[in-house]
Amino acid sequence: MVRPQKRTFPTEIPNWIGGKELPAASGKLFDKLNPADGEILCRAARSDEKDIARAVKAARKVQPVWANTPAVQRGMLLHDIVLGLKARQQEVAQVVAAETGKSLKDALGETGGAIALGLFYASEGQRLYGRTTTSGTPNKYAMTVRQPVGVAGLIVAANTPIANVAWKVFPALVCGNAAILKAAEDTPVTAWIFGEIARLSGLPAGLLNIIQGYGEEAGAALVKNPGVDLISFTGSTAVGRQIAGIAGERMAKVSLELGGKNPMVVCDDADLENAAKWVLLSAFSNAGQRCAAASRIIIFSSVYDKFRRNLVERAAKLKVGTADSDDFGPVINGEQLSNILGTVARARRAGAKILTGGKRLTDPAHRNGFYIAPTLIENAAPDSEISTSELFGPVACLYRARDFQEALELANNSPYGLTACIHTQNFNRALEFSHKVQAGVAVVNAGTYGSEPHMPFGGVKNSGNGWREPGTEALDVYSELKDIYINIQPETA
């Protein structure tokens, strides 16, 4: 594992509030463990409602000035943050790799994604379009403009930490809001270093406050605080549901980007080699810790045995570790590891068959880290726990389908609806699936993946509450729309 230099990686991670590094008001810290070896990597501020209150005060003070700054200038400033990220891409990627256990190669790719996203939103400062339209009344002009919402509370997951931070901070700021980011407790340093880059790039103090801490303490306090006008949350459906209730009660705007249980259909006419490659990538990259990970592989019965054999052989050869030559690393923490293996054990007891994996890696190179072998399972009932709950780990279940119709039904038989993919050479199947599958993203002949920076991402059913981020659609999350009517009297002109 690449261990970043000290300067990049302080041993105690403070909050950023009002442009200053501050410890938690309580003085408490929590341990952040290295998922690759279980050792303490650093300690971070264990914040609570007092720290949130300080951050809200700092944010509310500067937000009106930022709102009055032309969006073009806001975008220019964000552009400087992007340049700062780019100049320190290697360093940021080292932090991401160390905190998550993913390879430096993957962390560099993810940091590149954050930079691309930042560039897109920095440029949106020059395109913060409203709309002009017609009116039914003579001499009346109608237009819709964007205005900031106010203070945006941003809560993120740890799976792709720098991308998740960028995904929310850039659109929130370009729209004229001040932001309070609750860092994921498993990736405190990534959030901290982003804050440092923003400060060094000249972002005025108080516009981006970064609070470290646990969800039940710091996160819940952010959601409750009446000084926070908008909550944008990326995380599990269970927590999203709680947030929707609490923030909804006080009429705050809430955008929820939640979990998935993403189906991948392999038809009898598919290029089976290509399909196998994409199944493995979709199920196991980032140790399956992707909202878009493929976890339900639905295979036509006529090719099931052949495809399963190929898949199992290839999965068993995947390399698990933190090097660039490895296929994936550890899961993020010990609790996740136990939850995943517990669900697999219950599935086995209920009659499912573990085709490969299904266990923690305990050889000397892996035993102290949170490593799970790539796991493929069959004979799980479609309505069983393992088929319907998101595991967020390197585990996928295989299902047989008689034909296209049954495959589509199985794909849609889920509480989630985030992404979906079909492998087929048949144009009719590809289009019919893309239209009928209940998901926010449908893919033909590749993997289940998230969206590019300029595309709207989000899901249906339990995968979200209807908002889409990023893309220009995220501007609707971070703006209020106001209609303006101007009435004139031409006879007085």
Ligand code: NAD
């Ligand atoms: P999680 O819901 O446990 O935590 C996510 C964040 O919410 C963390 O920062 C956590 O501290 C905070 N949190 C926890 N409890 C809270 C509470 N009561 N109030 C406020 N904040 C609270 O999720 P996780 O296990 O860290 O992340 C994995 C989940 O994120 C998966 O479900 C995955 O699918 C989802 N995810 C979704 C997307 C998407 O775009 N749809 C992207 C990445 C991850």
